[in-house]
Amino acid sequence: MSKVFSLSQIKNALKPLDISCAIENGFTAYSRGEVVVPPVGELLFDDPPGDTHIKYGYIKGAEHYVIKIASGFYKNPLVGLPSSSGLMLVFSQKTGALDTILLDEGFLTDVRTAVAGQIAAKYLAPDNVECIGIVGTGIQAHMQLEYLKPVTDCKQVIVWGRSTPNLQMFKSDMEGHGFEIAITTDAKELTSNCNLIVTTTPSEKPVIMADWVKPGTHITAMGSDISKKQELDSKILALADIVVADSLVQCRERGEIYRALQSGDINEAKPIELGAVIATGEKFRQTANQVSIADLTGVAIQDVQIATAVCEALAGLPE
Amino acid sequence: MSKVFSLSQIKNALKPLDISCAIENGFTAYSRGEVVVPPVGELLFDDPPGDTHIKYGYIKGAEHYVIKIASGFYKNPLVGLPSSSGLMLVFSQKTGALDTILLDEGFLTDVRTAVAGQIAAKYLAPDNVECIGIVGTGIQAHMQLEYLKPVTDCKQVIVWGRSTPNLQMFKSDMEGHGFEIAITTDAKELTSNCNLIVTTTPSEKPVIMADWVKPGTHITAMGSDISKKQELDSKILALADIVVADSLVQCRERGEIYRALQSGDINEAKPIELGAVIATGEKFRQTANQVSIADLTGVAIQDVQIATAVCEALAGLPE
Numbered sequence: 001m002s003k004v005f006s007l008s009q010i011k012n013a014l015k016p017l018d019i020s021c022a023i024e025n026g027f028t029a030y031s032r033g034e035v036v037v038p039p040v041g042e043l044l045f046d047d048p049p050g051d052t053h054i055k056y057g058y059i060k061g062a063e064h065y066v067i068k069i070a071s072g073f074y075k076n077p078l079v080g081l082p083s084s085s086g087l088m089l090v091f092s093q094k095t096g097a098l099d100t101i102l103l104d105e106g107f108l109t110d111v112r113t114a115v116a117g118q119i120a121a122k123y124l125a126p127d128n129v130e131c132i133g134i135v136g137t138g139i140q141a142h143m144q145l146e147y148l149k150p151v152t153d154c155k156q157v158i159v160w161g162r163s164t165p166n167l168q169m170f171k172s173d174m175e176g177h178g179f180e181i182a183i184t185t186d187a188k189e190l191t192s193n194c195n196l197i198v199t200t201t202p203s204e205k206p207v208i209m210a211d212w213v214k215p216g217t218h219i220t221a222m223g224s225d226i227s228k229k230q231e232l233d234s235k236i237l238a239l240a241d242i243v244v245a246d247s248l249v250q251c252r253e254r255g256e257i258y259r260a261l262q263s264g265d266i267n268e269a270k271p272i273e274l275g276a277v278i279a280t281g282e283k284f285r286q287t288a289n290q291v292s293i294a295d296l297t298g299v300a301i302q303d304v305q306i307a308t309a310v311c312e313a314l315a316g317l318p319e
Numbered sequence: 320m321s322k323v324f325s326l327s328q329i330k331n332a333l334k335p336l337d338i339s340c341a342i343e344n345g346f347t348a349y350s351r352g353e354v355v356v357p358p359v360g361e362l363l364f365d366d367p368p369g370d371t372h373i374k375y376g377y378i379k380g381a382e383h384y385v386i387k388i389a390s391g392f393y394k395n396p397l398v399g400l401p402s403s404s405g406l407m408l409v410f411s412q413k414t415g416a417l418d419t420i421l422l423d424e425g426f427l428t429d430v431r432t433a434v435a436g437q438i439a440a441k442y443l444a445p446d447n448v449e450c451i452g453i454v455g456t457g458i459q460a461h462m463q464l465e466y467l468k469p470v471t472d473c474k475q476v477i478v479w480g481r482s483t484p485n486l487q488m489f490k491s492d493m494e495g496h497g498f499e500i501a502i503t504t505d506a507k508e509l510t511s512n513c514n515l516i517v518t519t520t521p522s523e524k525p526v527i528m529a530d531w532v533k534p535g536t537h538i539t540a541m542g543s544d545i546s547k548k549q550e551l552d553s554k555i556l557a558l559a560d561i562v563v564a565d566s567l568v569q570c571r572e573r574g575e576i577y578r579a580l581q582s583g584d585i586n587e588a589k590p591i592e593l594g595a596v597i598a599t600g601e602k603f604r605q606t607a608n609q610v611s612i613a614d615l616t617g618v619a620i621q622d623v624q625i626a627t628a629v630c631e632a633l634a635g636l637p638e
Contacts, residue, residue, distance in 0.1 A: 004323055041360045041373060043384060050415050054360060054373055069386060071415030085416050096369050096390030097404050
């Protein structure tokens with residue numbers, strides 16, 4: 001019978017693993033065409049509003065394939081539940097048999113998403129980060145900031161949100177993690193003071209406008225993962241010197257790049273793929289004044305890499 | 320934490336349930352447009368050959384949504400493993416939370432597939448079934464025959480296969496279930512002697528040719544569920560008086576109808592949907608000589624109905 005692991009077992013197994021390296025390798029394999037990732041499966045719900053994504057795929061010739069299910073029901077916190085949940089399933093490529101069920105409740109999706117933000121910042125952030133801007137106050141707002149620690153020494157942070165209590169909660173949480181946090185409900189104030197910005201909201205209208213962006217800024221936009229979500233004014237992608245997609249195929253159908261293609265602010269030749277950036281092995285920006293954007297929609301190869309790594313780490317443990 | 324149930328628990332829970340009725344209701348709701356069923360997710364493997372399908376959806380306004388994963392790795396029996404495996408996942412439509420994991424190992428997919436064959440025969444088979452033809456000797460060959468019991472008294476069966484040992488095994492198994500089984504490796508012999516035929520193979524070339532089909536025959540073709548599989552000569556769909564699709568949308572992309580559309584033997588106006596046939600509430604054939612075809616590619620609403628029914632039956636039991 002398949003092995004089933006709980007969130008606490010998964011968290012323990014994850015701790016010693018170098019997931020950043022595994023996910024970097026995944027992105028480069030993906031961009032080299034060594035990975036099979038079919039289109040994202042999607043279920044949308046109206047009442048209450050929610051979405052469920054099924055992301056799945058495999059590295060050709062590897063031992064396993066992975067199917068990941070993750071949902072976001074944004075009104076859950078009103079009834080005391082986390083907005084995201086999900087699980088990851090690890091199967092054998094040789095027999096199709098289900099090997100392992102990771103009941104991660106969305107945790108591994110949160111981690112692999114934060115790690116992708118870290119990787120984007122590693123290759124794209126300016127050398128001299130003056131102040132980090134975090135747009136949003138949810139789980140990813142916390143995790144994206146936490147996961148920036150290995151790639152920048154900057155501890156000055158401005159966080160934007162619509163709710164002052166949520167901003168204050170974020171401030172108190174993240175000051176406990178060694179950051180100095182200023183709060184604002186004015187996204188312009190954040191944008192004009194920060195040169196490394198991560199947007200983490202499920203917004204359907206731009207939160208950051210093009211006029212506000214300073215030269216030399218890098219923005220990672222990771223909140224928009226379906227076609228109707230958008231966090232950045234598409235003019236930002238037009239003015240940016242570098243636009244990076246986690247998956248070119250996927251970003252043509254969802255996320256910031258999709259919206260900028262729709263509005264005609266950029267064409268399909270502009271974005272390059274994250275795996276190709278990583279493959280250069282060094283900082284991708286050429287000058288201090290370049291503006292760069294990383295549009296992260298979340299690619300199944302991230303799930304394949306984190307689930308496989310955790311599954312292998314758990315293989316020796318009792319259920 | 321989510322509830323996890325094993326195959327034996329699932330089998331026990333299933334026994335008293337009227338799954339045929341639940342699946343009939345599912346098909347009619349589907350054909351009325353009350354069901355959300357996105358395109359099938361698919362992973363294909365070359366070495367060894369295999370395919371994994373992800374089917375998922377929900378009835379609008381119901382309690383749950385269901386994601387089903389089923390795989391077929393046709394060389395597994397060579398290493399002593401069943402060719403099919405899988406699981407079903409039942410989630411809340413209100414919160415997205417994973418409610419129940421049914422580790423059915425593909426069993427519920429087998430049942431809901433056999434039930435669809437039963438439903439097709441109920442509405443489409445001739446009144447006087449002279450002899451049942453079963454094409455193939457695998458699990459579905461057994462189950463399709465077993466599930467015909469409630470809809471025909473005929474116990475005369477001819478089974479076709481390529482391997483005589485497999486044919487003899489089928490004969491001995493199904494004679495234990497009250498059928499009289501003749502075996503053949505000549506599909507023409509089967510076709511010219513049977514007027515209720517079920518094809519259950521993963522063949523990529525037609526097994527049954529149009530010239531062989533007797534007037535008044537009904538054929539349920541359930542083996543072809545991806546675009547490259549085909550069991551019926553497309554001319555059979557051309558000559559048939561009635562062509563029924565389990566899902567019109569899906570059958571335009573996979574299965575016998577897809578192949579007959581590709582070859583130009585039929586056009587998109589010919590097939591009607593199984594839910595519309597069921598909704599008439601009576602035998603759909605008008606005369607004894609009509610030829611009818613049911614093309615079953617397997618629709619997520621079948622998975623939604625069987626998983627939901629089993630999940631509700633299990634809700635009261637300890638894990």
